Amino acid sequence: MTSNNRQTSNNSNANRSPVNGQSARTCQFKMVLLGESAVGKSSLVLRFVRGQFHEYQESTIGAAFLTQTVSVDDTTVKLELWDTAGQERYHSLAPMYYRGAQAAIVVYDITNADTFSRAKVWVKELQRQAAPNIVIALAGNKADLAAKRQIEVVDAQTYADENGLIFMETSAKTAMNVNDIFMAIAKKLPKNQDSSSGRTGNNGPSITVDRPGNSRAAGSDGGCCAGTK
């Protein structure tokens, strides 16, 4: 009844055009920071997110989170960063936060050999108990205090290589390698829809009591990847 001589010209428009609202894909991931107390976990997060550094950073007595979005190639990667308390007393609560995480940064202090041993314990625990495809980075923080170094770069690098970890020495104080280590993780995170959905590695709330609003802490916000087109 109606003439329908549609001519559909399909000129390629695969590239992102900021003018006409075709956004790139957006992925969201949960990342947790672990390590002995006072190695600089909160400082790394604050340097990365706010570009700030406080010489006397209050010690974390729980688990706090901040959001930071980065661009990796044509993908917008939104990181939900969970900064945990490092004190040994709180160790048993860490699984609540690393469960369901797609990435982890294990931090040690290059001027304190004990913190490196502790970092290795964290790595082992993550390898055993976290999501199987979790991306782990090792950060040797306080690189600005190289004079007081107790852990040689080569030792940490060897350990990282043996365990398939991203490794960088960082300094939250001077900002050295801070963005880099987060970006390195963001690059390594799987951006395809299936593998980054995070639902596979997420065992749901880790505490069984009725806990209103625990979705966030319990990590049910698994990362997910959504093309907006």
Place this chain on the structure above:
Amino acid sequence: MSTSSNRLEIRLKEREDEYIRYERFHVLVGTFNVNNKQTPPNILLEQWLSQVTENQEIEKSTIPDIIAVGFQEIDTSGGAYIYDDKKKEDDWEHIVRKTIAACYEENNKKDIQFTLLNRIKLVGILLFVYVRSTHLAKCTLVSNSTVPTGFMGIAGNKGGVGVRFRFYETDICFVNSHFASGDGQKERRNEDYLTIETRMAFTDGPIYSLKDYIWYTPAIVGGSAPANPQNSSNYSQWWKISDHDIIFWLGDMNYRISQPNDQVRKAINEVSIAALQKKDQLRCEMELDRVFSGYFEPPIDFLPTYKFDINTDNYDTSEKLRTPSWTDRILYRSKRPTVLINNQTELDTIQTIKYSSINNIKFSDHRPVSGLYLVAIKYQCDEQRSNRIREELIREFDRAENESIPTIEVHPRPPQIIFNHVRYLDKPTYPLTIKNIGECSCICTIVPSAISSSFQCLTFTPNTPYTINIKQQQHVNIGFNAKTNLRQISDIIILHVEKGADTFITLDVTLDKGPFCLSLDDHPITLYNNETQKYIYSNDRKSDSEHIVEMINDPPIVYIALIDCLRERNNVDLLNIFNSDTQDSLDLIPIRDKLYENNYDFTNNSTGEILMIFLYLLQSLPQPLISYEIQDKIFPNTKETLSRPEDMAKAVSIIIERLKAKERNLFFRFLLLVQKSWPTKEQIEKANQESGDTFNICIDILALSILHEHLDRNQRHAFILACLNEEKKN
């Protein structure tokens, strides 16, 4: 999440002035109702197009960049409804082609060429869009669409056709429509507009069915998949007419002049067109915002274009004597009314250069109308700049998101609950202050952590959750109810902020060493003086005395002291003690402290106090007097109670067989005591009349004291009652 990225794209578009460079291009638009006339062979419509582009003052012709021409009534003779007469379409295209060539391509020294970008036809409605060939590479995402509004809303004798494409970075759309005719059909025409406006949809993906249109709902700028995308590709984009940056809507709108015919004709003869325009239905309806909302049309300075006697300049002389009207119009709309050119001059996005009708093309009963416009086009996108703005926006969004995270501060910091020297029945409290230091109100709850073992001992006054407004604070008293059978507690609980951070609260409790929470075997061995035939109550043991013997099968001295005292008093009123008024008046702290100090002189204590502290002592045992294992043996099934006599006999034999000597000794002392004080039937009835269920409460407490909370309540009751009966028999 997709909403946040949509938000980003919208904000980015809002700031496009900062990264888009505009250039102005000429757009020529023509509309012509050809009245079903056979195409006159070799006709040229030169003036239709050239009249608007010729600048007589400088004797120079503007070369348009885009030419869109629409025809109505190219052939609505019967056959056209059934099959498409492609030849008519081709004929008209041929004419337009030649006209454009005559106007702009030939006789021009520059190498000027036009290319037909797209054409679309719906029965008699036909639209061609040409672009200068030099721009062809910058024309992308070309698509067309038709919406019939004729007979039953589906016939194509009336309706609209559209062509959209991206010109450089601007989404531009041309719509050619033919609305319902007739003087009184104003509302029908408004309706036709609305139908086309809501139903016309363009896609760069394949089209499946009319359903796609119907289900299509406009989403965000630039379009998205239709709301019901079950049969359309995920990757295609959709546009509605209103999604475009620039829209030209041309056609035979058929709106009339609402004025008596003779007056109209008189006005025409006097060339007082301005007054006549006030009676133009389209103008009036637009002013009332009933149609073409947001569209513009420059003032008309040409005569009504309808209806002429063919090949004359005379308005309709037929019987119908139709009122002359401006049926043929070109309207436009731009998403932004003005743009910044070269970052400094603010100009109208669409500027009309000329809008006119052509009087010497007379083969139709309509006159052709054309307009020339100078249109600001998004010419170039500074990618670097737009990426920088994108990053800036992302940072802004992150900042906003991080600032909107509810944030609290706690005092003391860190919250460490340490209770030392706690005695059984103590209720120490820890004051905690939660202050909202964030940018929004927050909801806090205190929850056990994954390792919590003693959460049930804690009380929160007021109880959680707490809603705390900005800058407000909440005081909470965390109480520890030391009715626990643990001596040492090390725990972490969590102060959780909804959508925010967690704060850990450590809890360390050390209970004083004393008779509570101590298993019978952990008490000192009970001593007995053979000579005086009395138990040794005092703590300093006269071990040198030859008359003193260790009673390894007897319960600890504190139990014996309490039971003996109660038996001596002869006034244990079970029903009264468990009456709530009595309960409230009992202050057990002094007698409790006596037990901690191994002082077993209860002369000043009431019978009620002595009985209650005895029962608490039993409740504080790490394992109940009748161990869980034995309880399970007696009640192998969860629902079973001891209803038959032989069951009870069996239960007693289990107890005798399994219960260790010390426990058995204490258990029978307990039974004897209770037996002795057991109320009579009359007493029970009286008590129950007075205060409800006192008797049951009494049984409940006695049962819980020796069994703890393990069995079903009915089973506990059955057990206690059965034991008492059995004991009576003996």
